[in-house]
Amino acid sequence: MILTKAQYDEIAQCLVSVPPTRQSLRKLKQRFPSQSQATLLSIFSQEYQKHIKRTHAKHHTSEAIESYYQRYLDGVGKNGAAPVLLELANEVDYAPSLMARIILERFLQEHKETPPSKSVINSLLRDPSQIPDGVLANQVYQCIVNDCCYGPLVDCIKHAIGHEHEILLRDLLLEKNLSFLDEDQLRAKGYDKTPDFILQVPIAVEGHIIHWIESKASFGDECSHHAYLHDQFWSYWNRFGPGLVIYWYGFIQELDCNRERGILLKACFPTDIVTLCHGAAAP
């Protein structure tokens, strides 16, 4: 799903100040029926993350934390079964999972002598049933299952999607008889930067030489693409030469501007492949 910058902007415009819940997502799908759900979710998630990055700091001042914690206590004091934490997060325009983390951390500070370590917090978020306070455990769990953009479950889904697309790409490479070194093999050899696959024999895609392929199970928007360029793609180019990035959920068309320079973008596995030995690869 390759979108023009204008199309992308139109979608992004609809996502301003929308809470990351399944209801919001449903509305978005209704608004843009022609776009694939995965693409919409990916765009939503990325836009929301940008929003959180921008506003993160203001939710972490000690005043804000105290105020949230107090509101939480008041809320559950009145009715422990009500979605207090989730509603608080939505009200202050912050991710429910992240709000759960703030409150949990604050709660543990109050109930333990030593401040809780990050790993303890993470482990409690992964398994809220271990949270000593039953009400808080329920509130946290509710935040986590209702958050579409943050939290251990969402992280796991994202990780799984990434992994699955790597496997998919691997299968496609095997199917085309293209031999490669995968990330694990590269790491074992001590490469300092490891794309998903380095082709042992380069191929040409749409007339461009390809030495490596990176799979990205997300939508390539400006922000993420520039970050990837800086942290990954150019680094790959610096070591292995030109390569191909597959944004499985599409990308903004205008970003595919480094083809001549050696970074080619695609939204699917390429069909126009020329190999060194056999000419055009069998379809």
Next chain:
Amino acid sequence: MAAVLESLLREEVSVAAAVRWIARSAQSSEEDAGEAAALRSLQPLRKEFVPFLLNFLREQSSRVVPQGPPTPAKAPGSSAALPGRPGGPPRGGRGARSQLFPPTEPLSAAAEAPSARRGGRRRGAGPARERGGRGPGSLEEGVGAESLLWAGSRRPRAAGSPGSPSRARCDPPNLSNLEEFPPVGSVPPGGAGTRPSRRINPTPVSEERSLSKPKTCFTSPPISCVPGAQPSVLDSSPWGQGPAAGCRSLQEEREMLRKERSKQLQQSPAPACPTPEPGSTLPTRTGSLTAEPADPAKVSSRQRLELVALVYSACIAENLVPNLFLELFFVLQLLTARRMVAAKDSDLEPSPGVLDSLESPLFQSVHDCVFFAVQVLEHQFQVLSYLDKGTLKLLAENERLLCFSPALQGRLRAAYEGSVAKVSLAMPPSVQAVSFQPETDNRANFSSDRAFHTFKKQRDVFYEVLREWEDRHEEPGWDFEKGLGSRIRAMMGQLSAACSHSHFVRLFQKQLLQMCQSPGGAGGTILGEAPDVLNMLGADKLGRLRRLQERLAAPQSSCGPCPPPSFPGCQGFFRDFILSASSFQFNQHLMDSLSLKIRELNSLVLPHPEPSDEDGESDVDWQGERRQFAVVLLSLRLLAKFLGFVAFLPYRGPEPPPTRELQDSILALRSQVPPVLDVRALLQQGLRAHRAVLTVPWLVEFLSLADHIVPMLDYYRSIFTLLLHLHRFPQSLKTCSLWKRVRWMSLRWIQKLQNMVWMACLWWTSTCSTLAVLILAQLAQAFFHNQPPSLRRTVEFVAERIGSNCVKHIKATLVADLVRQAESLLQEQLVTQRQEGGDPGQLLEILCSQLCPHGAQALTQGREFCQKKSPGAVQALLPEETPAAVLSSAENIAVGLATEKACTWLSANITALIRREVKAAVSRMLRAQGPEPAVREDRRGCSRACEHHAPLPSHLISEIKDVLSVAVGPRDPEEGVSPEHLEQLVGQLGQTLRCRQVKTWQHALLVCPCMWLITRATLAQGCYSKDGANIQGLLAFSPQFLCPPAEQHLAKCSVELASLLVADQIPVLGPPTQHRLERGQARRLLHMLLSLWKDDFQVPVPLQLLLRPRNVGLLADTRPREWDLLLFLLRELVEKGLMGQKEIEACLDSLHEAQWPEDFAEELATLFNLFLAEPQVPEPQLRACELVQPNRGTVLAQS
């Protein structure tokens, strides 16, 4: 001076005698007494003859309208003023030539009589026109302006051009001085501005550099663009089109060529030769632009031209001219002259008292020019034959040349056909990065993790800077230092460790070589590798060919035959990087690295001499060697240039020292500083080994970057003297042709071999007789001595590669096996250690002490490997026809050398290697173990019936998450889950868990050899199941959509789902009355989940979650509470062996600790008792439970 020439023309003195006289200070005995007498009287003038001759020729040709840029600089000093003709040749200040040599008379003398000495005949013109602006009045005219302009454009980078007025009379010409040797194409802007120039620019093409490239082996890389050179050229644009040459697109250029071609076709329908028709040149608008036909029959004073050509050629042959290419260029201009400007009558009038021989102009017509040029070219054929293929072709196809000397044309054609020296097309320079090589670049090559990661970042910053430079350096107003300086310095600041510096320098140097190796800056397109220019254009494109011909015959305005040192194209980036980095450490490491690489390349085995011409066929090996030689030569020149740049950088300044005293003190200081690279020793070695053809070119590049003081230092002065000597007396190289100068030291390798055998001998001395070994060495020496050199190279190559491969093989087999052993030992140790609490560091020591002794096998295995592999490789690489005995000897030597190489490395490094690999494996395993318990061992693959269409794990997690969120709420009134959807979801979960994607493992084996090793290892351990496909252990490596983290989350979600089912918390979609799941449906779903937990999950399922207060607490909210499903679930868990009775009891027990409402706590206690009370076999009791449920409020109330 003219007297000498006149003596020659009058045939009083033979040309040979004259040249001997010029070339040698002492008269040789072979000279005829009369000649000697004639010349002796002229002895004081000897040194001035060559400048005189060159200037004479330049002046004589001043009326020639050339095809290309103006003729080369004039030699200063001995102006060709003729005796009794103080005004000199007929020039009206319209020349664009500056002088070739600096004035040879003291300035005072020059000031006294400027016009008489060198001015030529001028009519009211300013003085000293031809001296490149040295005289006070030179600014009035173009030449002066030109030289100033040049000085301005050059000085900032110039490594000190000592063109100072104090230059001694007999100083050698300074070839790097642009005032004396301007790039040929440079046209004085002032000159063009003051009067219409007669000079014609052949093709004002901005992209000219892409088509016409300097001859790779001979000239310095050209200046890519010389500011100030172009605009003046434009004024005389013959096309009547205005735009700046630099702005024209190739398309426009093609269009212009097309038009010009059609014009030419109209104007000269037939070739000018051999049947020129008088007056065939039509007086058209563009008539003056076409070349006049040249006719051998119309040559005037043939004999005189022949004589001058002979003297001139002899001077060239004797290396008396300052620059061979300058002269060749001049001759080609004469050859391709368009026409002669009509001389004013007065110019031609013989003046009384002047000898006839020099009175009339030497070149009276184009015919004369062409005749003279062809004569010279005939004498210079040897040099011409080394020109590149494209130029040779153009020369051979020159119609005038064919017309004036069919013989020369034939020889040129033959030379063209035999030539392999092509000029490559300059591809647009594109950056290609230095590839990452694990052998040199991985963590093992760095002192610390930090250094490794710092360098990782630096590599990226370096290329980021390079890309930005590539994008922006041509933008007007962009400045390297402003744009990139601070970023570069910040990056250099991070290079703290010396080892990081050397890594960065290696990257820098490799990138430099990669980007700048070819003259145009594009990598890879060196001699013979790019498509031929002419072939690409196509033979039918005659118009283009003609223009191309002109273009190639006349070097372009931007690059003359003697450009100053410069950093064109990509080189500029590296120069500016060094300047901006301004890092002492970097420069030092760079100099070390460059010196090392220069030494390494300089010791390259040179190609053996050209195969004898009688063979007729060119040796394939020889061509390859020549190509390699060209690559090495280019690399050396580039490296030397940068070495010179960095080495002399601290001393470089715009001006020479102002006073003698200061200069002396600097000299005293500098003479103490050892040279960065002992270039003198390398030059001397090169000369001794007859390798000057390789050494001199890079040395010249190195020295071209020297500062003002360098030429005055004894060390370098001796080098300059040596170089001058070489320039004058190339015969001292004991060779007769450029390529035949190449001699290689065939004994070098054999000496090395001898040394090796000698070492072996010392070791072996107790058992073997020294004599025998020496004889062996002599035999080996003798063996190679009489074999073709390619045999030696093959053996050496095979030994080198097999030795290296042997080490790699040992790493991949023996060491890898030991690592696997270490892993399994570690696994055992870890289990015991968990119980005993040992230290991982100790563990490593124990492992290493157990495994390292096995390294001894490496030598045996290495020997076997070399023994096995080398002979085949030698066989494959040597010609089929190699005699059996020779082959077998070569094989044996290869085996010996390879074994030696491999075993030396292995015996020194194997222990360290095993240690390192084991350590890495241990830390990998310890990391992988982590705090989480290890995943279950029994991983299985898909069933045979599986079609691998199961939903993706991510999709399932997402779906289950949605169900959980709807169940947990908050939810809209219309939200719910249909029972069918739930069943479908659990069903899909089963499919996903059962589809393990083993289908690709066979492919994987084909593609990835390490998979094969693993398979072999697992097979060897005997752990494979009967059906063959399901090899345990292998699965852990086979690609699966389902990765352990996803499976763990699925397991957790499934347990959460079960909790919600038990607590009846899932809102169901359906008829308005039905909002709860039927008990039967819930039980069916729980059954399905139980089965998945038991049979399909391959990760531990966190079933204890079911009995956590939060999950059990879900029941608290339901009214009436129904405990039957929980009881059912608990009993099933026990029955299926998923949880132990005791485990459940413990969980239930701990539930009491939580705070519950009183009634709930009571019910919970009852459940506990019930679970404890009821015996195992649960089926009938479960039914009983079920039966009592509907009638009573809660199950527990009844019990």
